[in-house]
Amino acid sequence: MATVGGSPDTRPLTRPELRAWRGMLRSNAALAKALDGRLEAAHGLQLSSYEVLMYLADAEDERMRMCDLASSILLSRSGLTRLVDRLQREGLLERVACSDDARGAFAKLTPAGRQKLRAATATHLEGVRAMFLDLFTPEELDRLGDAWDRVLDHAGWGCCK
Amino acid sequence: MATVGGSPDTRPLTRPELRAWRGMLRSNAALAKALDGRLEAAHGLQLSSYEVLMYLADAEDERMRMCDLASSILLSRSGLTRLVDRLQREGLLERVACSDDARGAFAKLTPAGRQKLRAATATHLEGVRAMFLDLFTPEELDRLGDAWDRVLDHAGWGCCK
DNA sequence: CCCAGGTCGTTGTGCGCGCAATCAGAAGCC
């Protein structure tokens, strides 16, 4: 029926394959849009802004190099520059010069930023749990985690990005 | 230690939770970027363009209403208008008036579009299999499919969007 | 010491997207 020949698998996706693949795309889109919308509505904060504040809060001394921050939140360096610009303008973080590398710059959380993050975190975590985590048992979450590790590892993102 | 009180679960994410959640975000980003890059490099086609052609090819008479197309590929109507503009300019599809609703318009695959899709599909499917589907057993894919259904169902996307 | 090559952050530019407004046409109501 299908094209015969041993080339790298190009058959159309089977139903289960389609379900697994397209479901992931749609779920991700739905979750991202919903969570971003909630955060925006409740605190006037973009999801990407939230991620910046969150990584900063987790970092030592609440500060990170622009470069590391960019790769943490999966953004280009130029994109991060502008994002940090906006957050600085809102007073949620500040730029701090780097003493041992005059090229470098830190983004550092301000008290206002810390407070904003606390409020936003409640909203965000509540959403993540309600729309995602709570739908699965701990065992299922582990399975999912394994799956992602497999994907990221195979894509070469576990190590170099 | 943590804040005591029975409010809707706002504790920080546990390690397994974080792994399941952030892994999904990163996997999705990695897959999307990689697949889009391949498609772009091999055929000068965006992932979103590919999706349009694909849905058209699957549709009856290889044509779909703009509206349906937009919701299929999770794009705003205005976004789709421009995307179809571009694809039309490249000759991959054409606009066809709708006889029973003068407001409506169809996007219809051209022979060139069909051919382009055939070539791109090989690249795309190969990528999806290599980077995602092949990493899982059929049983695991079913589990994943179940997971997505749960997420989408709970988000109210199974029915109304 | 000096220079080549790499890295960090910023800026110019273009692109794709969503939102809101708009227009044409359909659908319901009296």
Next chain:
DNA sequence: GGCTTCTGATTGCGCGCACAACGACCTGGG
């Protein structure tokens, strides 16, 4: 039939992002 109301598609506009180019700076080899 004439009115309001709704829907499909397009357009104006602003935003956030990536890419490429740039200047400042670090680093290693001669």
